[in-house]
Amino acid sequence: MGLLQDRERMLCTLMSNLKGMVYCCLLDADWTMVFVSDGCLSLTGYSPEDLLFNQIVSYEKLTFPDDRLWVRELIDNAAKSNQQFELEYRITHVNGETRWVHESGLPLFNENYELVALEGFIQDITTRKHSEQLARDAELRYRSIFENAIEGIYQTTPNGQYLDFNPALARIYGYGSLQDLKNSISDIQYQLYVDPNKRAEYVALLKTLGKVQSFEAQVYQKNGDIIWITENAREVRDQDGQLLFYEGTVEDISERKNYEQQIEYQATHDSLTGLPNRTILTDRLQQCMSFADCHDHKVAVAFLDLDHFKLINDSMGHHIGDGLLTVIAERLSKCVRESDSVVRLGGDEFVLLLTCLQKVEDITQRMLRILSAVAEPCIVDKLEFIVSCSIGISVYPGDGSDANTLLKHADLAMYKAKQSGRNTFQLYTLELNQALKKRIEIEYSLRHAIENEEFLLYFQPKINLATGKLCGAEALIRWQPKDGPLISPLSFIPVAEETGQIEALGRWVLGNACRAANQFSQLLGKPFSVAVNVSPRQFRHCDLVSTVEQVIKDTNVNPGCLELEITESCLVHDTPAFIKTLHDLKSLGLTLAIDDFGTGYSSMAYLKDFPVDRLKIDKAFVGNLENEPANVAILKAIIALGHSFGLKVVAEGVETAYQQAYLHGMGCDELQGYYFSKPLPLADFLLILKK
Numbered sequence: 001m002g003l004l005q006d007r008e009r010m011l012c013t014l015m016s017n018l019k020g021m022v023y024c025c026l027l028d029a030d031w032t033m034v035f036v037s038d039g040c041l042s043l044t045g046y047s048p049e050d051l052l053f054n055q056i057v058s059y060e061k062l063t064f065p066d067d068r069l070w071v072r073e074l075i076d077n078a079a080k081s082n083q084q085f086e087l088e089y090r091i092t093h094v095n096g097e098t099r100w101v102h103e104s105g106l107p108l109f110n111e112n113y114e115l116v117a118l119e120g121f122i123q124d125i126t127t128r129k130h131s132e133q134l135a136r137d138a139e140l141r142y143r144s145i146f147e148n149a150i151e152g153i154y155q156t157t158p159n160g161q162y163l164d165f166n167p168a169l170a171r172i173y174g175y176g177s178l179q180d181l182k183n184s185i186s187d188i189q190y191q192l193y194v195d196p197n198k199r200a201e202y203v204a205l206l207k208t209l210g211k212v213q214s215f216e217a218q219v220y221q222k223n224g225d226i227i228w229i230t231e232n233a234r235e236v237r238d239q240d241g242q243l244l245f246y247e248g249t250v251e252d253i254s255e256r257k258n259y260e261q262q263i264e265y266q267a268t269h270d271s272l273t274g275l276p277n278r279t280i281l282t283d284r285l286q287q288c289m290s291f292a293d294c295h296d297h298k299v300a301v302a303f304l305d306l307d308h309f310k311l312i313n314d315s316m317g318h319h320i321g322d323g324l325l326t327v328i329a330e331r332l333s334k335c336v337r338e339s340d341s342v343v344r345l346g347g348d349e350f351v352l353l354l355t356c357l358q359k360v361e362d363i364t365q366r367m368l369r370i371l372s373a374v375a376e377p378c379i380v381d382k383l384e385f386i387v388s389c390s391i392g393i394s395v396y397p398g399d400g401s402d403a404n405t406l407l408k409h410a411d412l413a414m415y416k417a418k419q420s421g422r423n424t425f426q427l428y429t430l431e432l433n434q435a436l437k438k439r440i441e442i443e444y445s446l447r448h449a450i451e452n453e454e455f456l457l458y459f460q461p462k463i464n465l466a467t468g469k470l471c472g473a474e475a476l477i478r479w480q481p482k483d484g485p486l487i488s489p490l491s492f493i494p495v496a497e498e499t500g501q502i503e504a505l506g507r508w509v510l511g512n513a514c515r516a517a518n519q520f521s522q523l524l525g526k527p528f529s530v531a532v533n534v535s536p537r538q539f540r541h542c543d544l545v546s547t548v549e550q551v552i553k554d555t556n557v558n559p560g561c562l563e564l565e566i567t568e569s570c571l572v573h574d575t576p577a578f579i580k581t582l583h584d585l586k587s588l589g590l591t592l593a594i595d596d597f598g599t600g601y602s603s604m605a606y607l608k609d610f611p612v613d614r615l616k617i618d619k620a621f622v623g624n625l626e627n628e629p630a631n632v633a634i635l636k637a638i639i640a641l642g643h644s645f646g647l648k649v650v651a652e653g654v655e656t657a658y659q660q661a662y663l664h665g666m667g668c669d670e671l672q673g674y675y676f677s678k679p680l681p682l683a684d685f686l687l688i689l690k691k
């Protein structure tokens, strides 16, 4: 008995603590409750007494009106077939709120198997229902985003099969439908990615970082077109950390990529010729060097500069210059192999990177081909031009281990090729480097020397053979650096010529020679002539006539005491302008001499057109008079030629009594040479004059 009471009490406790209502009801129209547990209050808001026997409210009333019909139908059917039932529906709480409930119950029969009541349990599931609703709403919302997103969204297996994707993905990849894409791509790595390694990279990133961001790659569209995409993706794992799939988004960035590529192309290529420009030269060369290292090859860096291009550009106009450059660029591109590069540095300078060379000798053939390709006639604007080029070559690894050194050495060699007469190529050598370094040093210090007036004039006497007396002097420049030995003009005049520094230097010489002539004339009490060397560049580039005129004015020299020595090579340009310059100079009252006669083209024609007074026979013909009988014939011919044009003939470089006597015998007018005196500093020369 005690045990039974205990069980009843335990059941009562259990029922009153249940979160829900235990009930027993009749199957009438009100679902009249004959028993409800204490849970009634929290479920409905009514106390059990209010609901029992429909005291205040019936359960039928509490059932949400829209649900009443189907709830009854379902329970009736279950009861009739003696089955347990479970259902979820709504009730109205006493406070007016609608609550979701879950009911499970079963029919009760009496001993005559007549259905008499229902027994069961009703639980408030509003919170769960809300969560489910929220989840459904969210699912709907996200589905809509998924379906309508502009970005492609996908889930794939780690080994590259699609699990799910949205319409945008199919659209981006050029497929007509989701199904189309699903049927077509079964291996993303090899069917989609242009470079399958990219997919491997993507998977590796996901494995190490768990995600990829802004991962850019090229993929094939259905029709074979290639597009650029960017992907963001992550790994999705289950609660145990097992990898389920990859999930990510795809954006078509072809437009941006194409634009970037276009910008990059413009930045790295020359707009005129379409060749790569200097911005990528170092990188390219670096790549070639690394490749050469791996394959034990050599790389040639050929620095190519067109000869006299500036002249064509300036005289014919830039459109002709541009046309020529385009033609040459095409020819150069055709002369090289696919693995080689042709870069336009700017202006008329190109650099060729020749790869896969086994030995330096291979370069010669290729350079000869380039020289002759460039020298083919070019037709631009229906005009025919013939241009040549000079090429300097350095070879990796022998001539430098980094890009800058190789380029610098190729440039130096090119400079040498220009010096060697152009239309040729020159390989870089160590000696060349040293010589050019020296030359650059001279060029650099010459600039300061001009500013600091580190120059001196030496004077070498000229002897009149008829009288045996001093008849003039040649002014010869010397460079006396502050803390160094005297430098010969042979070292720095050619540099000054090339760099244009000769113009300032020439003005300095002219001024000082005129002042010296004044000094000498004053000392002797009669005009004394000083000869000055005028370089070819002075003739070509500056207004020589007005410079000389100005110097004569400034120094107040007697123009008859100034002689200008022009080298024979200058005279070859017998253009009307050049002849006019000679006449204009002559009209200033000075005298003109042709220097180094016999070493140039010695065109006799110019002797009759040019208003010159003297021929100076080059010392090469005098020096070997004793041993070279041929020189005798030449000397005789030159002297006769000069005299036949009414010119005085001067022989330079007389070093022996024999030479002096011989030249005397041949009728030479004046002599100059170490036999009489070396060139002397001003003070020493004044001493000779005084004697």
Ligand SMILES: Nc1nc2c(ncn2[C@@H]2O[C@@H]3COP(=O)(O)O[C@H]4[C@@H](O)[C@H](n5cnc6c(=O)[nH]c(N)nc65)O[C@@H]4COP(=O)(O)O[C@H]3[C@H]2O)c(=O)[nH]1
Pocket (backbone or CB within 6 Å): 460, 475, 476, 477, 488, 489, 490, 493, 509, 532, 533, 534, 535, 595, 596, 619, 652, 653, 654, 655, 672, 673, 674, 675, 679
């Ligand atoms: N072996 C030998 N040499 C003799 C003898 N007599 C004279 N000489 C040298 O022969 C050169 C003659 O000058 P150049 O032919 O005009 O050749 C000159 C000239 O072309 C150039 N030069 C010198 N001064 C000037 C200048 O003020 N302006 C320009 N533009 N060039 C200059 O530099 C060249 C060399 O000048 P320097 O060294 O002074 O050399 C001078 C002179 O010292 C001799 O008996 N034997």
